[in-house]
Amino acid sequence: MLERHEVETFLTLAEELHFGRTAQRLRVTTGRISHVIKKLERHVGAPLFERTSRRVTITAIGRRLAEDLTPLVEQMDAALLRAITAGRGVTGRLRVAFLGEYVAPVLSKAVTLFTARHPDCDVEVREVQLYNSRASLVDGSIDVLIASFPFDGMANGPILMTERRLLAVPADDPLAAEKSVSLEVLADHPVIQYPEMTSEEFKKNRTPSRTPSGRPVPKGPPGTTFSEMLSLVAMGRGVLPVGEQTQRYHPRPDIAYVPIRDAPPIERGPVWLESNTTAWVLEFVRAAADSVR
Template sequence: MLERYEIETFLTLAEELHFGRTAERLRVTTGRISHVVRKLERRIGAPLFERTSRVVRLTPIGARLAEELRPLVAGIEDAVQRAVDAGRGLAGELRVAYVGESTAPVLLRAVALFTERHPDCVVHVHEAPLATTRSSLRDGSIDVLIASYPFDGMANGPALLHERRVLAVAADHPLAGAESVSLEVLADHPVVQYPAVTSAAFKRDRTPDRTPSGRPVPQGPAGTSFSEMLALVAMGRGVLPVGEQTRHYHARPDLAYVPIRDAPPISRGPVWLASNTTTRVREFVRAAVDANPAPEA
């Protein structure tokens, strides 16, 4: 197998047909060029160049080798350049997605700024189903996701959105008319659960097993999507802590949203697979930060 420097030396000499100019282009000595050529000729078993004191020309075997090597080398260089361009975000495609309607405006502002900065990169926007967010990042069908934290096992960008927590209850639930509630009420009512594929850290944050004082929280039925989970709440099957934006995007006469006075805010922002941290991804995260005002926790 030929080494890269051997191929480069051979093709440069085949183009220049002059040892001095070849050595100058490659920034080596003419002796080095002669050594590489002799080594190649010994390996091939035939002369590649005819050399006299006045002229250097390719032999038929050398001409054929040069003819066959040039497109192969050009193809390798083109492939490397395409990879560089993709890694730097200069061209190519980026697949971004959001989870939940409240994150869509954040994502779209980021897309607008990123596209302005990198017009040669095509951005594809999707809504990610709750049950497939993690698998979509792992299989590469999504590069960057705007989602709720915590999102363990993934790289996370800075939070772009904070919102207070409220408790979703059925409109005829005893808590529906309360001015606010404490997290301790979760021990008194079944809590609707997220799909089984949801990460453990996320479940602990949204639907804890125990209240802050240590009381066990009864588990209600699980939904396969956020809308289905809210339907279970509306049916009286349980309650569900959610972000306050839910009352705007999921306003329903059969639901009520009660502020949780002692719960920390929910944070949302960019999430991506650490091994997929290309310059293109980094530039999108930077655009997302620049396009969205810094949130107040």
């Protein structure tokens, strides 16, 4: 009989095909991953992976084992979640929230589909701000939030939206006349900062401390809300990388939005507290994913 950690290690390595990334996901050492896989291969009596100094590939036996185990693990997880949900006394109420007007239409579609599938569950919809989005998840005020990735310390659902990045600059700034800019220009201008309580990984992603070449990025003043941050841009206190939907939902005569040509896209989707993974939460995440297909 296989132990749960052995199955989890095997399936994660089968997905990642990289010992380092597998160890990082499972929060153990690469030595521990290697030990578990070798033990499992001895139990099976055949190699499950082929390793070289450059790559890891899964064998035919390993692939078949992964295909057989995956649905079994999913069924076990579903059964456990049903038990946890029953133990917590689910009231038939789900509280969902959005951060930013641009994700509201996506949330609306998800709520509509979820409600059609589960009419016995009452869905409350709220809006949160930068300063209270994380706290609302932690204190249980909301169950699921549609927001930007990454959101460290939280479970993240599938990507529902992607958008290119723009740089918000004062309308009278010379950058406003450019067709596009590089991330390197961040080293030449103060960058408006997000509130202190915002997710650290999110801030690193949106307002990095260094450019791709390693140049330090000067910090501008922080804002409490997104509108306040844009006002700081308009007043010439700094620039701010934003998503392209900002141009549509926050058009301002005193701000210009310039495409950043070498920046990766912004990704948005559902976020929730790992310890609050109820059956309702997972069903809503599934509905959200289905609603954008």
